[in-house]
Amino acid sequence: MRIVLFYHSLISDWNHGNAHFLRGVVTELLQAGHDVTVFEPLGGWSLDNLLEEHGDHARLAFHDAYPKLQSEFYEPERLDLDRALDGADLVIVHEWNDHDVVARIGQYRHSSGDFRLLFHDTHHRSVSQPEEMQAYDLRHYDGVLAFGEVISEIYRERDWAERVWTWHEAADARKFRPLEADRTDGELVWIGNWGDDERTDELQTFVFEPVDELGLDATVHGVRYPDEAVERLERAGLDYRGWLPNFEVPRAFSRHRLTVHVPRQFYVTSLPGIPTIRPFEAMACGIPLVCSPWEDAEGLFRRGHDHLVAHDKAEMKETIRALCHDDDMVAELARNGRETILERHTCAHRVEELMEVCRELGMDAPERDDARLSPPRA
Structure with a gap:
């Protein structure tokens, strides 16, 4: 499958916890053989703050740690959706994107796109800033991925989306594992x-x-x-x-x-x-x-x-x-x-859950691969 993801940042985790989960999910999608492209906006606050405080060394360290993960940068007002979404099977748009970008991708899906489109909510703004979330135009989205059942219920009760799936965050078990201590702090x-x-x-x-x-x-x-x-x-x-x-x-x-x-x-x-x-x-x-x-x-x-x-x-x-x-x-x-x-809580499990959502949407998604769900235990 060709999967296109629009997120605030893959490269920077400066005050940006969603980058943790995104990195693990993209890693597992690539490991499963999918073609994945991640778009992040130029001038994003997380990456800008990271580079201001820690310089380009921080960006290079990310690429050393994740050599297979790359972002394509774009200017929101000049985003070429014909190019970005060419050949896409699945598109996921994170809720830290500009309202205009979210709406434009939805309209493109409605008028031109032969792909499935999901919105991903990973924050507490549904209760802390509900007016911000209600302002997203999700009319042409196939559904919402919410990182907790209570948020899923908010979308259902307020009619913000027709279909909602609970998609919890999880650990990237390829990176997060027990290590031998080199010292005690x-x-x-x-x-x-x-x-x-x-x-x-x-x-x-x-x-x-x-x-x-x-x-x-x-x-x-x-x-x-x-x-x-x-x-x-x-x-x-x-x-x-x-x-x-x-x-x-x-x-x-x-x-x-x-x-x-x-x-x-x-x-x-x-x-x-x-x-x-x-x-x-x-x-x-x-x-x-x-x-x-x-x-x-x-x-x-x-x-x-x-x-x-x-x-x-x-x-x-x-x-x-x-x-x-x-x-x-x-x-x-x-x-x-x-x-x-x-x-049950690795990024490989969450990718399998995502594939189940795709199958519900009528997509020809790969079946469960138990080998990928059993990473090394040490």
């Missing part, structure tokens, strides 16, 4: 961006204060931390190291004993059941994961078996303390979490 690592005050209090309660009170060596990676937040980290004794390329995350995990997931408020209150991609990646790497409270409404993981949940600071402290001293507990939690990822 501390007990705990937190990897996540600041998040526009969407989890400021939660980070203080579930990361900063427990680390400080336990006297741990801990590392923090992420971007958009204001000066005040960096000062908080320093006061709590956490080592803030800024942006980390996502393909380097497995190495960072290998240098620490455990990690913590603190979801943004929207994924706790309005969008239960959506863990975002960080827990998938942590469990794929075989590092024990402790979460602040969130509801796994869709039963993606085995709570207390694949990961642990701490309901308050005291419980988080005790859980971290136990993991710092109990090797058997660490090994069992790491093993269980990775087992669940490899059984």
Whole structure:
């Protein structure tokens, strides 16, 4: 199949978590023999910020890590759809595209295109900025891929789309796997961006204060931390190291004993059941994961078996303390979490789910390949 993808960025993961999943999906599509083209706009905020802060070295490092992945850049106002969509069988348009680009591709599908067209929603704007999402013209799209069932229900209830499929994010098991540690950087690592005050209090309660009170060596990676937040980290004794390329995350995990997931408020209150991609990646790497409270409404993981949940600071402290001293507990939690990822939450599984959607749409998509769904376990 010829598959054309319009996304904000494949190359940059600077404050852009969707790049993690996109890279894994494109890798699996290529591995399955599909012809894949990824378009990203010139002047995209993620890549521009990455290059401004870290220079062209960051772009070259991406290409070294993913030599088979390439983007075609375009200017939205000069996008040549005849060329971009020539011979396409499946086109997926991500929700970070301009409204005009989304509408133009839909109109092209209606008037000229002999392909299937899907819209991909991977954010909380359906509840945080519903007017932005309702403004997308999806009349000529064949359906929507939503990264959680609660978002799928929003599309159905508000008649934003006729057909919606839940398509969760997942771990790129080719990159995210356990690694031998080349050194030890501390007990705990937190990897996540600041998040526009969407989890400021939660980070203080579930990361900063427990680390400080336990006297741990801990590392923090992420971007958009204001000066005040960096000062908080320093006061709590956490080592803030800024942006980390996502393909380097497995190495960072290998240098620490455990990690913590603190979801943004929207994924706790309005969008239960959506863990975002960080827990998938942590469990794929075989590092024990402790979460602040969130509801796994869709039963993606085995709570207390694949990961642990701490309901308050005291419980988080005790859980971290136990993991710092109990090797058997660490090994069992790491093993269980990775087992669940490899059984049903890799990008290869998501590509198979995408092929099932294609078959529902009447496309001649390849049948399930169990060999691809079983990546190496070490």
